Amino acid sequence: MIKFTNVSKEFVRDGQPFLAARDINLHIKQGEFLTVIGPSGCGKSTVLNMCAGLMKPNGGYVEYKGKKVKEINTKVGYMTQKDNLLPWRTVQGNVEIALEIRGLGKEEREKESAVYIEMVGLKGFEKHYPAELSGGMRRRVSLAKMLVYNPETLLLDEPFGALDAQLRLILQKKLLEIWKETGKTIIFVTHDLDEAVALGQRVAIFSRSPGTIKVIEKVNLPIHRDVFNLRNNEEFMNVHARLWSSLRDEFVEEVGAI
């Protein structure tokens, strides 16, 4: 479905070329839930940007359903680290924008948006403007805004980072449910190893910059997993321990470098 072949990406920072990602080879199957974890600034977001067609690789290529991604990829829904809410639209207006683009009528839009606004726990805030919401609430609006138009692939960049632990678990459960029901392909970037193992069928660990994939680990947990009671599961603990041992090196180097 999504295939990275020898992908590298270079930026210019302070006039100096800077290699953000190198030699990325990755194949994501249709309907797969892949989580990506790694130290900050290792090019995780760059991978998502290239998938969405917002950035072009300097070397190698990215394919989506067998076709090279050359321009904006409208098949994917992308929740970036930034909220990207339209400040002049209410919560409801923001959630409905993709439906407006698709030409849905007012009643249908209201029906659809209400479902997802309730799902992310923002019922009663429909008429609020983004400036009137907290950071965590804005994240949830972004999530609803992306889910509401049902894109076949979801790219999520630390979607639950700003949320408190309980809400995070609830939304993780919701996301798994949506994934099971719809069979979407999901790439989920996180900095939380628990979350990466709890959600992913596979977990990809990125090395420090220039980022590349260090390890990909399969998580043999059932699709119908219970995110609330995973921490004592044997498979969860084994995968977690294995991943942590390779992830730790990246962080040790990072902290050591400071």
Added chain:
Amino acid sequence: MSTQSSSVSTNNSQALLKGEGMLKQKQTASPFMKNLKIRSIRLAILVSFIIIWETVSGRLVDKFWISSPIDIVSTLYKWATSGDLFFHLSITLQETFIGFFLGAFGGIFVGFILGRWAFAAQVLDPFITAIYSLPKIALAPLFILWFGIGIEMKIIFAGMIVFFLVFFNTYAGVKDVDDDLLDDIRLMGANKRQIMLKVILPSAMTWVFVGLKLSVPYALVGAVVGEIVASNKGIGFLIQYSAGNFDTAGTFAALTILIIVSVSLNATLSILESKLLRWKKTNSV
């Protein structure tokens, strides 16, 4: 930009005031009472100013220089009953509004085009800057030469001043659109027209509105300056004519009308702005 930074600093100072207020909240009265207090003090200042003015004029200072509030009011009354007031006021308002709308439409239109057409904007940049930095009032004599001394000249003059203010703000607003928002809506599959209508236009509206708000008083300036330079009607003419006849009361009366007009214009704009740009307030939960 300067308006934004100044509004930030007033917000800060308001926050400071609130912070101080909280310390002695028990002694101080409610916001309503505080508001009332501020208003009463303002009224007191105005009233005492008028009383002192009335007392001083003719006694300490010759009426020729400062006239007196009673004379001014009676001149206003005379103008109002004779119909002069309405006639001159309507002329000035016509010039202001027609000039404002022409300039505003032109400014928004050209601002949008150049904002989206980077190449043309780059080519024309030095010319635009040159015309913009010219004090527009210096063009008044040229405009008389071209358009005569009738109402048209004032409309075009006011319109030109408005045009530049609105144009620059629209241009900045269109260029200021957040690229991430554009990417976001493109990913959703929006076409060019939808991107324009749903992101670029509303995003630029804040800036356009700042431009429009700034330019209303300037439209009035344009009209009145035009009238002072060459005219036989309008508030600017009244000021010029009264002063020319050493009619101090008339001059002050015309100035009073001008103050009332510009204050009402600004008040209307503030109300409009707070209604249209409600989303701008930031009181996080």
